[in-house]
Amino acid sequence: MIAVFVICVFGFLIFYLWDGSLPILKIKGLSFFFESDWDPNSDQFGALPFIYGTLLTSVVALIISAPIAISTAIFLTEIASKRISKPFGFLIEMLSTIPSVVYGLWGIFVLAPFVRDYIQPVFTNYLGFVPFFKGPPFGIGIFTAGLILAIMILPTITAVCREVFLSIPVSLREGVSALGATRWETIKTAVIEAGFSGILAAVALGFGRAMGETMAVTMLIGNRPDITFSLFAPGSTMASVIANESPEATSALHTSALSAIGLSLFLVSLAVSGLSRLITQITKHRLAK
Amino acid sequence: MSRTSQPYLLALKRRKIKNNFMIGLIVLLSVLAVIPLFMVFFHIVRNGFASLNFDFFTKLPAPLGEPNGGMANSILGSLILITFASLIAVPIGVLSGLYLSEYKNDRLASVLRWTVDLLMSIPSIVIGLFIYTLIVLPMKSFSALAGGSALALLMFPIVAKTTEEVLKLTPIHIREAGLALGLSRWRVILFVVLRGKSSAVMTGVVLALGRVAGETAPLLVTAFGNRNWPKSLTEPTPSLPVQIYNYAISPYENWHSQAWAGALTLVTLIFVINIVTRLIFSKDGLSKSHL
Numbered sequence: 001m002i003a004v005f006v007i008c009v010f011g012f013l014i015f016y017l018w019d020g021s022l023p024i025l026k027i028k029g030l031s032f033f034f035e036s037d038w039d040p041n042s043d044q045f046g047a048l049p050f051i052y053g054t055l056l057t058s059v060v061a062l063i064i065s066a067p068i069a070i071s072t073a074i075f076l077t078e079i080a081s082k083r084i085s086k087p088f089g090f091l092i093e094m095l096s097t098i099p100s101v102v103y104g105l106w107g108i109f110v111l112a113p114f115v116r117d118y119i120q121p122v123f124t125n126y127l128g129f130v131p132f133f134k135g136p137p138f139g140i141g142i143f144t145a146g147l148i149l150a151i152m153i154l155p156t157i158t159a160v161c162r163e164v165f166l167s168i169p170v171s172l173r174e175g176v177s178a179l180g181a182t183r184w185e186t187i188k189t190a191v192i193e194a195g196f197s198g199i200l201a202a203v204a205l206g207f208g209r210a211m212g213e214t215m216a217v218t219m220l221i222g223n224r225p226d227i228t229f230s231l232f233a234p235g236s237t238m239a240s241v242i243a244n245e246s247p248e249a250t251s252a253l254h255t256s257a258l259s260a261i262g263l264s265l266f267l268v269s270l271a272v273s274g275l276s277r278l279i280t281q282i283t284k285h286r287l288a289k
Numbered sequence: 290m291s292r293t294s295q296p297y298l299l300a301l302k303r304r305k306i307k308n309n310f311m312i313g314l315i316v317l318l319s320v321l322a323v324i325p326l327f328m329v330f331f332h333i334v335r336n337g338f339a340s341l342n343f344d345f346f347t348k349l350p351a352p353l354g355e356p357n358g359g360m361a362n363s364i365l366g367s368l369i370l371i372t373f374a375s376l377i378a379v380p381i382g383v384l385s386g387l388y389l390s391e392y393k394n395d396r397l398a399s400v401l402r403w404t405v406d407l408l409m410s411i412p413s414i415v416i417g418l419f420i421y422t423l424i425v426l427p428m429k430s431f432s433a434l435a436g437g438s439a440l441a442l443l444m445f446p447i448v449a450k451t452t453e454e455v456l457k458l459t460p461i462h463i464r465e466a467g468l469a470l471g472l473s474r475w476r477v478i479l480f481v482v483l484r485g486k487s488s489a490v491m492t493g494v495v496l497a498l499g500r501v502a503g504e505t506a507p508l509l510v511t512a513f514g515n516r517n518w519p520k521s522l523t524e525p526t527p528s529l530p531v532q533i534y535n536y537a538i539s540p541y542e543n544w545h546s547q548a549w550a551g552a553l554t555l556v557t558l559i560f561v562i563n564i565v566t567r568l569i570f571s572k573d574g575l576s577k578s579h580l
Contacts, residue, residue: 265415
């Protein structure tokens with residue numbers, strides 16, 4: 001009974017999102033996702049700026065977060081002794097319990113001024129000729145949003161990597177180091193290369209998380225439905241536009257457009273996390289043999 | 290030393306240098322990873338304590354321009370929303386968990402498990418949007434009803450998953466002993482399996498509470514918030530996270546400090562919940578890393 005009920009609710013969820021997004025999709029068709037004009041006041045709806053913003057912030061987050069998160073997992077499983085790795089792992093886990101809105105608050109008052117005063121000037125002064133790094137110093141924008149996302153997805157990536165590394169048999173490491181490899185060479189061949197697909201899965205999961213994150217991004221990205229090449233310009237993501245405009249959406253078409261964005265966000269994050277779970281399962285299975 | 294070993298030694302030296310460099314880099318990056326935690330914590334404590342006082346927990350928000358005031362209504366609103374959510378999510382979640390662990394080979398169970406996993410990976414704003422179209426639009430008003438439902442939908446998979454994991458640890462012979470005494474199957478499940486693990490199941494519930502206590506995005510589009518006491522379940526209802534958000538993006542100094550105090554309250558609550566549940570779980574020999 002209960003099981004059927006739950007599955008029905010889930011079916012409902014998909015149906016409602018689909019039903020809600022039908023009106024806009026009927027009018028626009030797939031071009032809804034490729035048009036870049038978004039102006040609710042004149043019933044102009046194109047989702048491209050948000051898709052672009054979501055992808056760009058998530059990619060920025062991954063570029064910053066992935067190396068640090070993977071290093072942390074290596075540190076926890078391979079380098080640190082148990083006395084250090086336990087409390088250290090605990091700290092990393094704590095990072096994931098801080099609510100998104102608190103990250104946003106911290107981002108507005110601490111991170112954004114820091115980016116404006118210290119990070120952005122460095123980029124504009126030395127790399128200003130690249131269009132990516134141009135723009136007036138607002139402090140808020142795509143880069144800052146990506147930076148906060150990097151902090152938020154770090155514990156996720158670390159946790160999955162750690163699990164993968166722990167499932168690599170010790171004998172593999174012993175074998176490599178018995179051949180005379182240094183510690184780093186052991187880590188490189190027996191951990192990173194052996195668990196490579198697992199690392200990919202972890203990164204994919206982090207990517208999925210980054211795409212769905214809402215509050216901190218909404219507070220730090222500036223919320224402008226534009227496509228700009230500069231990393232330091234304000235932008236908007238799929239999640240942030242839903243949070244921002246749903247409470248104020250007046251026309252049925254506007255609501256429908258937001259539903260369509262929600263539906264696509266839903267489908268993409270399902271695909272990404274499903275993929276990541278599949279890779280993890282396969283990797284663990286292969287390593288266990 | 291013979292000449293032929295020279296290049297070999299050089300290579301060894303280079304490998305050693307590289308080794309030290311890479312290990313150092315890994316340690317450095319790991320240390321970098323926890324710096325944000327301390328930074329966030331430091332700023333919350335410093336700015337939060339400055340504006341945290343008794344009024345904060347007992348008074349309504351002050352009109353703009355007047356000092357002081359508090360977030361009592363938001364705290365109450367959060368409590369209402371979370372209670373409402375638990376009333377829905379806990380029974381359904383625990384029963385689903387029971388079903389998943391006791392009838393794990395059923396066709397229906399595997400569909401349910403799949404559903405629970407999917408629900409877990411949906412971004413919370415999408416859940417909010419769903420409840421928005423399902424409840425808010427037909428009722429033409431934001432409400433505690435909608436907010437609570439959204440939180441329930443977020444809580445449910447966590448409760449179901451922890452319950453399943455916990456009950457799986459019950460050894461099969463305990464179930465067999467119950468059945469051998471002539472108890473019917475549902476009695477064994479309810480009075481032997483569930484009761485034996487009730488404290489662990491409760492811990493899972495509390496963990497789920499901690500997880501949804503800070504949820505903001507779904508509440509923003511469902512419960513919305515107001516500046517008065519929450520009156521009924523069908524009206525917009527304030528909540529702590531949403532109030533923090535509203536204050537944080539406002540241009541007023543006084544509201545900013547209120548936001549910091551709210552953040553301090555919220556984070557303290559969530560940390561306490563997490564540390565306590567962690568201690569209980571580690572005593573039971575459970576890891577929650579995969580949850």
